Amino acid sequence: MGSYMETLGSRAKTASREAGKLSTNEKNKGLLSVAEELLLEMEAILQENEKDVSEAEARGMKASLVDRLRLTEIRVQDMAEGLRQIAALDDPTGEVLSMKNRPNGLRIGKRRVPLGVVGIIYESRPNVTADAFGLCFKTGNAVILRGGSDAIHSNKAIVHAVKEGLRKAKLPQDLILLVEDTSRETVNEMMKLHGFIDVLIPRGGAGLIASVVQNSTVPVIETGTGNCHIYVDEGADLNMAVDIIENAKTQRMGVCNACESLVIHEHAAAQVIPMIVSRLKLHSVEIRGDETACALSGEIVPASEEDWGTEYLDAVISIKVVESLDAAIKHINTYNTGHSESIITESYANALRFQDEIDAAAVYVNASTRFTDGFEFGFGAEIGISTQKLHARGPMGLEALTTTKYIIFGSGQIRR
Amino acid sequence: MGSYMETLGSRAKTASREAGKLSTNEKNKGLLSVAEELLLEMEAILQENEKDVSEAEARGMKASLVDRLRLTEIRVQDMAEGLRQIAALDDPTGEVLSMKNRPNGLRIGKRRVPLGVVGIIYESRPNVTADAFGLCFKTGNAVILRGGSDAIHSNKAIVHAVKEGLRKAKLPQDLILLVEDTSRETVNEMMKLHGFIDVLIPRGGAGLIASVVQNSTVPVIETGTGNCHIYVDEGADLNMAVDIIENAKTQRMGVCNACESLVIHEHAAAQVIPMIVSRLKLHSVEIRGDETACALSGEIVPASEEDWGTEYLDAVISIKVVESLDAAIKHINTYNTGHSESIITESYANALRFQDEIDAAAVYVNASTRFTDGFEFGFGAEIGISTQKLHARGPMGLEALTTTKYIIFGSGQIRR
Numbered sequence: 001m002g003s004y005m006e007t008l009g010s011r012a013k014t015a016s017r018e019a020g021k022l023s024t025n026e027k028n029k030g031l032l033s034v035a036e037e038l039l040l041e042m043e044a045i046l047q048e049n050e051k052d053v054s055e056a057e058a059r060g061m062k063a064s065l066v067d068r069l070r071l072t073e074i075r076v077q078d079m080a081e082g083l084r085q086i087a088a089l090d091d092p093t094g095e096v097l098s099m100k101n102r103p104n105g106l107r108i109g110k111r112r113v114p115l116g117v118v119g120i121i122y123e124s125r126p127n128v129t130a131d132a133f134g135l136c137f138k139t140g141n142a143v144i145l146r147g148g149s150d151a152i153h154s155n156k157a158i159v160h161a162v163k164e165g166l167r168k169a170k171l172p173q174d175l176i177l178l179v180e181d182t183s184r185e186t187v188n189e190m191m192k193l194h195g196f197i198d199v200l201i202p203r204g205g206a207g208l209i210a211s212v213v214q215n216s217t218v219p220v221i222e223t224g225t226g227n228c229h230i231y232v233d234e235g236a237d238l239n240m241a242v243d244i245i246e247n248a249k250t251q252r253m254g255v256c257n258a259c260e261s262l263v264i265h266e267h268a269a270a271q272v273i274p275m276i277v278s279r280l281k282l283h284s285v286e287i288r289g290d291e292t293a294c295a296l297s298g299e300i301v302p303a304s305e306e307d308w309g310t311e312y313l314d315a316v317i318s319i320k321v322v323e324s325l326d327a328a329i330k331h332i333n334t335y336n337t338g339h340s341e342s343i344i345t346e347s348y349a350n351a352l353r354f355q356d357e358i359d360a361a362a363v364y365v366n367a368s369t370r371f372t373d374g375f376e377f378g379f380g381a382e383i384g385i386s387t388q389k390l391h392a393r394g395p396m397g398l399e400a401l402t403t404t405k406y407i408i409f410g411s412g413q414i415r416r
Numbered sequence: 417m418g419s420y421m422e423t424l425g426s427r428a429k430t431a432s433r434e435a436g437k438l439s440t441n442e443k444n445k446g447l448l449s450v451a452e453e454l455l456l457e458m459e460a461i462l463q464e465n466e467k468d469v470s471e472a473e474a475r476g477m478k479a480s481l482v483d484r485l486r487l488t489e490i491r492v493q494d495m496a497e498g499l500r501q502i503a504a505l506d507d508p509t510g511e512v513l514s515m516k517n518r519p520n521g522l523r524i525g526k527r528r529v530p531l532g533v534v535g536i537i538y539e540s541r542p543n544v545t546a547d548a549f550g551l552c553f554k555t556g557n558a559v560i561l562r563g564g565s566d567a568i569h570s571n572k573a574i575v576h577a578v579k580e581g582l583r584k585a586k587l588p589q590d591l592i593l594l595v596e597d598t599s600r601e602t603v604n605e606m607m608k609l610h611g612f613i614d615v616l617i618p619r620g621g622a623g624l625i626a627s628v629v630q631n632s633t634v635p636v637i638e639t640g641t642g643n644c645h646i647y648v649d650e651g652a653d654l655n656m657a658v659d660i661i662e663n664a665k666t667q668r669m670g671v672c673n674a675c676e677s678l679v680i681h682e683h684a685a686a687q688v689i690p691m692i693v694s695r696l697k698l699h700s701v702e703i704r705g706d707e708t709a710c711a712l713s714g715e716i717v718p719a720s721e722e723d724w725g726t727e728y729l730d731a732v733i734s735i736k737v738v739e740s741l742d743a744a745i746k747h748i749n750t751y752n753t754g755h756s757e758s759i760i761t762e763s764y765a766n767a768l769r770f771q772d773e774i775d776a777a778a779v780y781v782n783a784s785t786r787f788t789d790g791f792e793f794g795f796g797a798e799i800g801i802s803t804q805k806l807h808a809r810g811p812m813g814l815e816a817l818t819t820t821k822y823i824i825f826g827s828g829q830i831r832r
Contacts, residue, residue: 390819408779
């Protein structure tokens, strides 16, 4: 007999074999059934969520975190609507990406197939529970969910509704498995379930992600932190630059694709830095700059070395003045987290060099970094934004939850 | 100051930035220069290799392992020829795999780019040293090589020639870095070089691969073990079946795509098992079977439960008789290692079901499993065969050594 987690892993593996055989119609029917069931079980979900919320408040959880934890009628309706939208998306599995004949007559095709079992480790956002299930199920995977202990009552209630929706659609209920024991031991064991879990996706803060990367023997897709830069080139359209900077910094402050640092060519600095300062002051953004930047505005406070590498997720931004595009590229490649970087330029050559040489998931010319997002990229869904280089990089839609297998059609070929 | 391994990691990272900027012409020139230098330094390479070989023999290394370690004039010529062949391949980097316009006018493209720094951990095959360098360099990566201590003199001599070839082509010599300290501490540190090494590829036996998977915090591409099956369906062409089985088992015994286990439909068993036995006896293959198989031939010895999961890499094969295609699929999905599986059948429906439901990198109909190989698949190169599902699955050619980045062309877009 295996441990608690091994048993979950084995059940998920078995369910994943069934999931891989379902037609797109069957999967879509399941998603709609689950959406309906979430609404039917609304009252129970909100009651259980209230337990989590009052326990969190009693423990003195920060108001912004309590807000992420809290479900309302509208938020549950949004979960259901999210599943309906996933049902409406194209199913990426089954597609043959290429098929070629070899000289010996073998036909070798590469087909997109489900990953198998996906593990998600996340914090106290109960909406992730329904959303992650929907994306994994649509792509023919089983999912093992390990949410934060703060949200355990909410997650149990949501998973109950998902299982009931699956049952009504005559689908295996083990397609979703919740780790109900939220102890540190079970999460550590989950990260070692090599052979049962095909990929682990951590969703949450930098600490959670680092811990999964450090401890997991299961392959991990790192999502995450964004220390995103905007570089204002010599000769850039400065009004465009200021509009883009304002958007990238202030349209939503606490997200990974928000701009955290500006790099300014020294020939643009004297003109554009005062423009930036006055625009960002409208949003009460604190500005920390190097010596040159500070000399150009009394509103800028000195930046420390630590600032260059900091993802503020807050109303703070840093400014570095550089003497060349080379220096800008070097600075960004030194301090960025491989997420999203943008150049504001009118120069053809500089635009190409920036896109070639910056090492990041998304490299923009003359646009806000805030577009790095599965929906903005037109994927219709997003399981996270990968900041690593294996398997998936940048916003991950349904395709990131698939792998491929080679299918080979022969007529008796043997190797000589 | 960083440790020995951090210093290597940092040097490789710097070199990888340069590598990413090289044109295909520059890289090909570098490969040809290194090929030439290997021939120029032939004598030194063979002398240093002789030290490894005599030390290994003095320690009593098995003859087959000494043979893998030994270099000859022809083997060094083969290394040089391998690099010339890599130079002749298409460069996959730079290709834009898709480019679409979004409704707001953003043009979003997905471009294939180098991974950055590739780490290879391998055993005592000095030919891997030149080969891995060639594949990584062609794709614009820097490589850190950690070979076995048994081959350290050979590896140093080969790396000397590679660096000299790079120098003559005016290319950074840090594009190849050899871990000269082959202690356990340095390899453990190498597996933790998250942030410096973008991917680790272990090449070697099951023990080496398991150790890297267990201990690495750097993303790993697992290559490896193949417990490959051939299923003979009811109504199969039995002469074709026996020819394919003979080829898959005996054409080369010690390789990962060799067949290790047969699964036979009970309606075919009485006729085909004696045919298989007499054919495999020509190659002195020991046959271990379940009760039904043993009853059909006095030459078959009883198999234990352990046999079903064993990759023999030797003149041994197991036979399991099943009552249905379902039972065959279940048996294979239970015991296989996700490498290569084949069905011999005349049934359209069974061929499709086998390809759909078997969970492996390569699923064949009516062909030998021995074709799972980068060269046989037409990739012109192979860095290994991935038996895991993330990033790359099956034979890995040059593309497996690349990632993608999104390149976004805007004209002032901000997010609403």
